[in-house]
Amino acid sequence: MHHNQLNTEASMTDTRHPAVIESHQRLDRIRDEIVRLGLERNILDLELYGYTVIENAKPLSFFEELRETILRLGEEDRKAGRRVPLSGPDGKSYLVTWLLARGRIFEEAVMAEKPLALITYLMGESCQISSNHGHVRVQGDPPQGMHADAPMVADPLPEASVASNMMWVTDDFSLESGSTLVVPGSHKRLTHPMPNASKMAVPVVAKKGSVIVFNGNMWHSAGARTIPGERVGMTVYFNRMYVRPQEDLNAVISDEVVARNPPRFAHLIGRNNPYPTKDYAFFNPKGAKYFQRTMDPRG
Secondary structure (H helix, E strand, O other), X not given: OOHHHHHHHHHHHOOOOHHHHHHHHHHHHHHHHHHHOOOHHHHHHHHHOOEEEEXXXXXXXXXXXXXXXXXXHHHHHHHHOOOEEOOOOOOOOEEEOOHHHOOHHHHHHHOOHHHHHHHHHHHOOOOEEEEEEEEEEEEOOOOOXXXXXXXXXXXXXXXXXXXXXXXXXXXXXOOOOOOEEEOOOHHHOOOOOOOOHXXXXXXXXXXXXXXXXXXXXXXXXXXXXXXXXXXXXXXXXXXXXXXXXXXXXXXXXXXXXXXXXXXXHHHHOOOOOOOOOOOOOOOOHHHHHHHOOOOOOOO
């Protein structure tokens, strides 16, 4: 008997509390999406190593356009005097911020089925986008410090990570190119990195056109580029509803943009978040269902 058929028949006689039924239905949706997209091996990678590499999330031409757009916006930021340095005031590497509000291609990236399904597996349907940044790294700048994506959270870190990330690979990632460095399996330690963690790291090797998805509890950093040119990547950083996002995307993205995207896009940018409160109401009722207790740590 088919899995969905079993669920349908069970729901006809299910006497559990509606909130319990809904939480289990969320798990069913997550499972069914993973199976439909053939991501079982990626789930195994996430469980064992804390990260995975997805191929063919979008056509290669999409990644080329993504790279060109990030560099163009970075040049706009430079001319406007708002470029964000990544390696101190003397470094040439930089961050390109607020991407989701600056072009439709970024909307298409965050809603790409395969990466979003893996983020949903890690973080649940209630997760939101914290920020969407372009990362441009050039030869000569030092590596980033090793860290977990749990800023200001004391050890031990929550087993259900407070944040997780996807990195869009628009240039080949290798040790020489300045790839993301990771300590495989470190997401299970539930601590921030120890001082010598960089000596335990390995580069994520990924072809242009890949997307890296990783558990925020895994120790990671950006490596130093040792060859000419620039490495362009794009992160979409997700967090729990109770964690304050890095960018207030809900404040800058129009109703028109929300309307042309799938319904979940509105939730990802914070339209359904109960907080911050407005006009002294206790919370936005659209987010109330996520206050219900769930048996699954993904929420």
